[in-house]
Amino acid sequence: MITxxxxxxxxxxxxxxxxxxxxxxxxxxxxxxxVLVGLPEALKGFSHPRATVVLASEVVTMDxxxxxxxxxxxxxxxxxxxxxxxxxxxxxxVSAGNTGALMAISRYILKTIDGIERPAIAGQIxxxxxxxTTVLDLGANVDCSAEHLLQFAVMxxxxxxVLSGDESPSVGLLNIGEEVIKGNEVIKKAGELLRSAAKTxxxxxxxxxxxxxxxxxxxxxxVCDGFVGNVALKTSEGLASMFGTFLKxxxxxxxxxxxxxxxxxxxLNAFKNRFxxxxxxxxxxxxxxxxxxxxxxxxxxxxFGNALNRAYDAARNxxxxxxxxxxxxxxxxxxxxxxxx
Amino acid sequence: MITxxxxxxxxxxxxxxxxxxxxxxxxxxxxxxxVLVGLPEALKGFSHPRATVVLASEVVTMDxxxxxxxxxxxxxxxxxxxxxxxxxxxxxxVSAGNTGALMAISRYILKTIDGIERPAIAGQIxxxxxxxTTVLDLGANVDCSAEHLLQFAVMxxxxxxVLSGDESPSVGLLNIGEEVIKGNEVIKKAGELLRSAAKTxxxxxxxxxxxxxxxxxxxxxxVCDGFVGNVALKTSEGLASMFGTFLKxxxxxxxxxxxxxxxxxxxLNAFKNRFxxxxxxxxxxxxxxxxxxxxxxxxxxxxFGNALNRAYDAARNxxxxxxxxxxxxxxxxxxxxxxxx
Numbered sequence: 001m002i003t004x005x006x007x008x009x010x011x012x013x014x015x016x017x018x019x020x021x022x023x024x025x026x027x028x029x030x031x032x033x034x035v036l037v038g039l040p041e042a043l044k045g046f047s048h049p050r051a052t053v054v055l056a057s058e059v060v061t062m063d064x065x066x067x068x069x070x071x072x073x074x075x076x077x078x079x080x081x082x083x084x085x086x087x088x089x090x091x092x093x094v095s096a097g098n099t100g101a102l103m104a105i106s107r108y109i110l111k112t113i114d115g116i117e118r119p120a121i122a123g124q125i126x127x128x129x130x131x132x133t134t135v136l137d138l139g140a141n142v143d144c145s146a147e148h149l150l151q152f153a154v155m156x157x158x159x160x161x162v163l164s165g166d167e168s169p170s171v172g173l174l175n176i177g178e179e180v181i182k183g184n185e186v187i188k189k190a191g192e193l194l195r196s197a198a199k200t201x202x203x204x205x206x207x208x209x210x211x212x213x214x215x216x217x218x219x220x221x222x223v224c225d226g227f228v229g230n231v232a233l234k235t236s237e238g239l240a241s242m243f244g245t246f247l248k249x250x251x252x253x254x255x256x257x258x259x260x261x262x263x264x265x266x267x268l269n270a271f272k273n274r275f276x277x278x279x280x281x282x283x284x285x286x287x288x289x290x291x292x293x294x295x296x297x298x299x300x301x302x303x304f305g306n307a308l309n310r311a312y313d314a315a316r317n318x319x320x321x322x323x324x325x326x327x328x329x330x331x332x333x334x335x336x337x338x339x340x341x
Numbered sequence: 342m343i344t345x346x347x348x349x350x351x352x353x354x355x356x357x358x359x360x361x362x363x364x365x366x367x368x369x370x371x372x373x374x375x376v377l378v379g380l381p382e383a384l385k386g387f388s389h390p391r392a393t394v395v396l397a398s399e400v401v402t403m404d405x406x407x408x409x410x411x412x413x414x415x416x417x418x419x420x421x422x423x424x425x426x427x428x429x430x431x432x433x434x435v436s437a438g439n440t441g442a443l444m445a446i447s448r449y450i451l452k453t454i455d456g457i458e459r460p461a462i463a464g465q466i467x468x469x470x471x472x473x474t475t476v477l478d479l480g481a482n483v484d485c486s487a488e489h490l491l492q493f494a495v496m497x498x499x500x501x502x503v504l505s506g507d508e509s510p511s512v513g514l515l516n517i518g519e520e521v522i523k524g525n526e527v528i529k530k531a532g533e534l535l536r537s538a539a540k541t542x543x544x545x546x547x548x549x550x551x552x553x554x555x556x557x558x559x560x561x562x563x564v565c566d567g568f569v570g571n572v573a574l575k576t577s578e579g580l581a582s583m584f585g586t587f588l589k590x591x592x593x594x595x596x597x598x599x600x601x602x603x604x605x606x607x608x609l610n611a612f613k614n615r616f617x618x619x620x621x622x623x624x625x626x627x628x629x630x631x632x633x634x635x636x637x638x639x640x641x642x643x644x645f646g647n648a649l650n651r652a653y654d655a656a657r658n659x660x661x662x663x664x665x666x667x668x669x670x671x672x673x674x675x676x677x678x679x680x681x682x
Contacts, residue, residue, distance in 0.1 A: 038463055049402070061518070065522070122644070128587070132596075139517055140522075142524055143526070144594075154594045174572060182481055184484045184568060185484070187483075187568075188628055196372055210571075210579075211574065212575045215576075215580050215583040216579060219370030226525070227569065228526060228568065230551075231517065231552045231573050232552065233552065234517075234655060235555060236575045237552070239555060239577050239580050241556070242469045243581075243616070246612060246615065250611050251605075256607070260601070260604040262599040263601040263604040263605065264604065265601075267592055267598055271587060271591060274587065275584070
């Protein structure tokens with residue numbers, strides 16, 4: 001039995017979205033159980049044979065400063081959900097709440113794996129090869145050293161190898177050109193560390209990649225600092241949303257374009273399905289001594305359900321142990337990098 | 342008469358693209374003249390009453406190191422084109438060649454405006470409001486201080502106010518959240534400088550913006566360091582290209598989808614026209630004592646023609662003097678920022 005702890009209060013819509021997603025998830029996975037964490041009034045109507053309710057008295061809001069989320073709201077649904085993982089009552093926690101707060105609380109409660117200084121957020125972005133590119137960090141760390149980027153590469157490789165079965169997934173370093181002389185000092189040094197790791201066989205480093213390579217699928221994993229990753233992610237979301245809005249408006253323009261939309265239905269539907277960001281919801285907080293997944297704050301029930309699925313797959317495939325093994329295996333690498341820092 | 346110097350050898354296609362674009366440009370603008378710079382064999386067939394030919398003996402290639410472009414190839418078509426601006430033989434230069442080389446050569450030949458330490462590349466990205474967002478820096482500076490970001494804001498405001506007629510265009514600082522506490526130290530400090538500039542009325546600073554705001558058109562100008570700007574630009578290009586490829590493939594799938602494509606022609610055409618990156622080709626190298634425009638290396642004739650148009654509009658509207666006036670006006674601001682650095 002795989003048990004997932006759910007922060008039912010998180011996200012823009014809270015229990016309205018999380019509870020239907022939980023029911024749907026339990027119905028789909030007979031070997032799964034959920035620990036639902038939330039305010040009493042939010043959870044009182046919920047009942048399922050494989051769901052346990054754990055009450056919390058507070059909720060972290062989207063604009064709570066880290067300080068408040070971490071030090072004041074000690075009985076928040078987010079924190080209590082992460083606590084379930086710490087105590088072994090659940091194998092993973094999922095929240096759609098404030099990203100910074102979730103990272104800070106998870107780090108405080110669960111601590112980082114040996115050899116990892118900073119956890120990172122790893123998300124999936126659909127690519128032209130029909131799969132998805134795993135990108136990290138998506139915003140946990142706004143300033144990264146070359147050593148942090150190397151750690152992200154090791155953690156990302158572990159994640160992808162566990163979930164895809166490819167033992168040696170390719171890793172690219174996000175840069176502004178393919179040539180090794182490109183980029184700032186941190187990026188150039190990270191390139192050196194990654195090339196060393198490739199020589200010893202610890203990483204399948206394919207070199208620098210550029211922004212467009214995320215969508216080409218040039219590398220299975222793209223490593224970058226959290227500032228750059230967050231900008232790249234949100235820029236993509238903004239462009240996708242603009243395209244969607246434009247197509248909708250143009251196809252609704254008059255009776256002829258409306259008929260054209262009907263004719264083009266199968267194509268538009270394929271397009272929508274292929275690039276529906278809800279399908280890729282559920283980013284992993286990597287580098288912690290426990291599995292935590294972050295759902296997009298604006299997720300609907302289908303989207304939040306995918307974040308639950310991702311946590312379930314990670315727990316079922318024993319992601320945590322396997323990441324730790326790979327980190328331990330690369331420990332020599334990380335120590336050398338650290339000593340040369 | 343507005344005269345533009347053209348590096349006819351630059352870009353992936355060289356004279357094959359630049360020469361037809363030049364002919365078309367001259368035919369469209371009876372008050373414009375061109376100085377065509379290139380190798381003798383490339384230009385020998387070209388003739389137009391308003392075109393002068395200036396020969397160069399070398400060409401900067403896309404993979405020439407800066408050192409080679411700047412110190413060895415002293416008679417390159419790129420350098421000779423920029424030299425035309427320095428000497429007053431042209432009001433602006435346009436090249437589709439190696440961006441780093443063009444920036445280095447322009448900076449060496451033309452020097453920077455007083456008060457500007459580092460020139461920046463400002464490009465236009467189409468937004469959902471039907472216009473375009475001006476983003477800088479797109480890749481000239483991989484490491485920026487808060488003061489550089491302030492300088493970019495002043496230069497970007499000057500560019501947009503000259504070209505759009507809006508005397509006080511809005512400026513946003515690219516960040517990973519709207520709150521002032523977000524971002525790394527450089528970004529936080531840049532936010533402070535920009536807020537001070539807004540108080541004195543020197544800039545219309547609207548605060549932090551996120552990646553998706555570039556496409557929403559939240560601010561007319563978005564300021565960021567060259568690493569982040571380049572990643573955002575290339576990520577967008579990659580996503581747009583993936584969408585285009587996908588739609589093409591889906592509409593070509595079978596006879597029914599091909600018929601649907603015919604039905605949807607007007608919509609697809611509107612889509613293509615609205616977001617055709619060729620329409621937005623021609624980035625300004627700002628902060629120099631002369632006008633230089635960079636065309637995308639892969640530009641076709643229509644696209645390169647737009648870069649020529651942009652240089653022509655800038656020269657005709659006296660962009661250089663007006664940028665200098667604004668920079669001088671904001672000099673107190675830049676000096677204060679510099680002293681506090």
